[in-house]
Amino acid sequence: MLVCIPSDYLRQKILEKNIWYVGDSMFHASQWNSSSDNSSPREAIQIWAHLTGVPLDLRYQAGLSLVAGLIGEPKETDEFTLNLVSLELSHVKVEMKLSEPLPRVVEFVRQNGEVVEVQVDYPWVSPTCAHCNELRHISRNCLLLPAPPLGAAFPSSKVLKKATPKAVSKDKVYVPIVIPPVLHAGTLRSAPLPSASSSAPSLPCPPPPPVAPVTAAPPLHHLEPSPSKNPSPLLSSPLIYDSSLPLTFTSPNGIFWNVRGLNDPDKHQPFCDWLRSHQPIFGYILETHIKNHNLSYLMGKLCNGWNFTCNHASDEDGRIVLIWKPTVGVSVLHQSRQSLTCEVKIPGSLPFIYTAIYVCNTRSECYDLWVELLNLHQTLELHASPWMIGGDFNQIIHPAEHSAPAVDFLTHHMIELRDCFTQLEVFDLRYQGPLFTWSNHQPESPIVEKLNRFLISSPTLNLFPNCSVQFLPPMFSDHCPFLVDLAFKTPSSGTKPFKFYNYLTKHPDFHLVVLQAWTEARSLVTNLTDLCWNQKKIKRELKSLNIENFSQIQQRVCEANRLLQDVQVQAL
Numbered sequence: 001m002l003v004c005i006p007s008d009y010l011r012q013k014i015l016e017k018n019i020w021y022v023g024d025s026m027f028h029a030s031q032w033n034s035s036s037d038n039s040s041p042r043e044a045i046q047i048w049a050h051l052t053g054v055p056l057d058l059r060y061q062a063g064l065s066l067v068a069g070l071i072g073e074p075k076e077t078d079e080f081t082l083n084l085v086s087l088e089l090s091h092v093k094v095e096m097k098l099s100e101p102l103p104r105v106v107e108f109v110r111q112n113g114e115v116v117e118v119q120v121d122y123p124w125v126s127p128t129c130a131h132c133n134e135l136r137h138i139s140r141n142c143l144l145l146p147a148p149p150l151g152a153a154f155p156s157s158k159v160l161k162k163a164t165p166k167a168v169s170k171d172k173v174y175v176p177i178v179i180p181p182v183l184h185a186g187t188l189r190s191a192p193l194p195s196a197s198s199s200a201p202s203l204p205c206p207p208p209p210p211v212a213p214v215t216a217a218p219p220l221h222h223l224e225p226s227p228s229k230n231p232s233p234l235l236s237s238p239l240i241y242d243s244s245l246p247l248t249f250t251s252p253n254g255i256f257w258n259v260r261g262l263n264d265p266d267k268h269q270p271f272c273d274w275l276r277s278h279q280p281i282f283g284y285i286l287e288t289h290i291k292n293h294n295l296s297y298l299m300g301k302l303c304n305g306w307n308f309t310c311n312h313a314s315d316e317d318g319r320i321v322l323i324w325k326p327t328v329g330v331s332v333l334h335q336s337r338q339s340l341t342c343e344v345k346i347p348g349s350l351p352f353i354y355t356a357i358y359v360c361n362t363r364s365e366c367y368d369l370w371v372e373l374l375n376l377h378q379t380l381e382l383h384a385s386p387w388m389i390g391g392d393f394n395q396i397i398h399p400a401e402h403s404a405p406a407v408d409f410l411t412h413h414m415i416e417l418r419d420c421f422t423q424l425e426v427f428d429l430r431y432q433g434p435l436f437t438w439s440n441h442q443p444e445s446p447i448v449e450k451l452n453r454f455l456i457s458s459p460t461l462n463l464f465p466n467c468s469v470q471f472l473p474p475m476f477s478d479h480c481p482f483l484v485d486l487a488f489k490t491p492s493s494g495t496k497p498f499k500f501y502n503y504l505t506k507h508p509d510f511h512l513v514v515l516q517a518w519t520e521a522r523s524l525v526t527n528l529t530d531l532c533w534n535q536k537k538i539k540r541e542l543k544s545l546n547i548e549n550f551s552q553i554q555q556r557v558c559e560a561n562r563l564l565q566d567v568q569v570q571a572l
Contacts, residue, residue: 002032019045044095046075050409051090052119059084064092067118070106072096089409104412123410125419253486255283258358258392258452258479262288262298267476271302274475278483282324282344284356286392286479289317299323311335319358320391334376338369341376346486350463353382357391363413366395370420377424386463389426390454392438392479393417401450403436426455429484433471437480452479498539507549517541 005011014020020027028045054067061077068074072094081090096102102125106118129142255278259267262285290298292312299308303323307330312318315337322340324330329345338358345351355376359366373389376382397418399407421427436448454469461467464486471480504510521537522530 043099044073044097046093046095047125048091048093048123050121050123051092052088052121053116054090054118055116056087059090064090067106067108068092068094070108070118071103071120121410121412122415125415253278253280254354254388254484255280255481257283257477257481258286259477260287260289260479262290262302263294268302270476274481275303280483281346282322282328282330282354284340284391285321285323286356286358287319288321289319290321291316292318295321311337311340320356322356333380336369336372338365339372349486350386352386352388352460352463353380355387355389355391357389357393359392359394361394366413367416370416373420373424382457383425384459385457386460387426387457388454388460388484389424389456390452390482390484392452394451396449396451397421401435403446403448421455424455424457426457429454429456429467429469431469431471431482433482434480437471437482439474439478441478452482454482454484498543500542501546501550503550504542504546507545509545513541513545514538 005014014029015031020029049068049071051064051067054064058064058067059081061082064077064081065074067090071092075093075095077093078091080086081092102120102122104120106120107115108118109115132142132144255275259271262268262271290310292310295308295310295312295318299306299321305326306323307326308321308323309330309332310318310321314335319337320335320340322330322332322342324344327347329351331343331345332340333343333353334341338360339355341353341355343351344354355373357369359369377387395413395417396402397414399409399414431454436450437452438449440447452471456467467484467486469482469484471482474480517538517540518534521534525531525534
């Protein structure tokens with residue numbers, strides 16, 4: 001497309017950046033002339049690469065060009081690299097072909113036979129298509145992606161398009177997920193993931209077993225410990241709800257909380273008080289380590305009167321427990337060892353999809369979860385449905401989300417997760433509270449990170465335009481719980497904006513007041529911050545000038561009229 005930009009400054013800036021993104025589509029900006037060919041597609045892109053491990057004797061332009069030539073065609077470097085600000089890190093810009101994968105490690109052999117290995121990280125990478133492995137677009141927009149066949153109707157009378165499995169690469173494999181019928185509480189079950197066809201390798205993680213049944217937590221006095229296990233002392237004492245805590249339910253709220261070891265009796269009473277205080281109507285409890293035979297008994301103590309289910313069918317420890325009030329309708333759609341996805345129906349609102357995440361520590365399992373989420377997004381066609389994802393991702397997406405000064409560059413794990421979010425078409429919901437949500441609780445070497453996050457899709461904002469999430473104090477956990485408010489009311493502004501009245505300029509002291517205020521603040525302004533403070537100083541003086549000379553006009557007129565009458569009487 002041809003775009004006319006009248007401003008020379010803006011046109012130069014746009015051409016310098018070269019690559020632009022609008023939504024999930026990439027655009028290349030170049031100067032047009034009469035000989036420009038719009039039909040030829042762009043085959044290469046220039047990106048920055050961060051090299052770690054380049055020997056010091058190669059830290060000059062010719063040596064860096066040699067190493068960068070193993071990645072792509074070297075173009076330029078920066079002052080950071082030329083001035084040797086870092087003895088380990090070098091920045092180079094290379095031109096990469098869109099059809100070639102980005103190497104993470106390159107090797108070269110020196111004249112003495114030594115093999116040198118250089119690690120390559122990319123601060124920004126264009127999203128990669130999972131079908132054709134080409135940069136600049138995602139699989140949903142791939143022109144080479146075959147059209148999916150018409151899907152067969154499921155027993156639930158809901159027809160979904162079934163994606164065709166395809167071999168994309170040796171790393172990522174997308175396997176279709178069969179959506180179970182939506183049944184009533186107590187009979188929910190899910191079909192396991194089918195294996196891929198012979199043309200595609202199977203997913204690294206095994207298919208999950210059937211979903212555990214949804215259960216309602218009965219009253220405490222009807223519950224007894226499992227006869228096959230001796231009841232432990234931690235489940236023997238009743239819990240007392242504090243009646244002094246306020247019951248303030250103003251809008252539909254959901255919770256996510258990573259409570260490691262909820263079996264601990266010291267955590268029971270604080271958890272019940274917290275739950276009663278915030279009054280959610282649905283939510284997830286993560287990393288509970290509650291065994292299946294103790295789940296019903298413990299939920300009766302902690303969440304008396306709630307419905308609940310978990311992923312015990314996929315994980316022995318049942319790390320994800322879903323709870324909801326009887327007024328909320330919940331249908332479990334899919335579960336695995338690291339996720340639990342359900343459809344939530346709140347009274348007076350359209351249904352939405354809710355996914356809880358608890359990511360394992362190993363990189364292979366993390367990667368399996370990213371592939372699983374991409375499968376869900378494709379099979380359920382979640383790009384057009386309200387979708388919420390929350391939980392413990394065990395990974396940050398930017399160095400600013402880590403407190404350690406040594407973490408000052410993007411790693412491929414960060415870029416991998418960020419690209420996953422891009423392909424899922426989800427983003428962080430606006431939040432209140434701390435940036436960091438996890439602490440290692442080690443006073444001698446404290447570390448905090450943003451491991452917990454809450455993501456939404458664009459259709460979610462159409463359904464809940466005022467939704468917000470609040471990260472709360474961690475209390476007895478190492479993770480901050482977060483409360484999702486689906487009907488958050490935006491607070492009104494505290495002060496009215498300053499309004500300048502033109503009649504002030506007609507006052508004889510106007511110029512003197514402005515000059516004195518500007519001089520008292522600072523006469524020399526070098527940045528926008530100084531300018532802002534000078535304007536605040538002048539604003540206060542102008543308000544005083546207005547109040548002293550132009551306020552209460554009617555009262556001043558009455559007083560002047562009274563003085564006039566007194567003078568008239570005295571003159572008689």
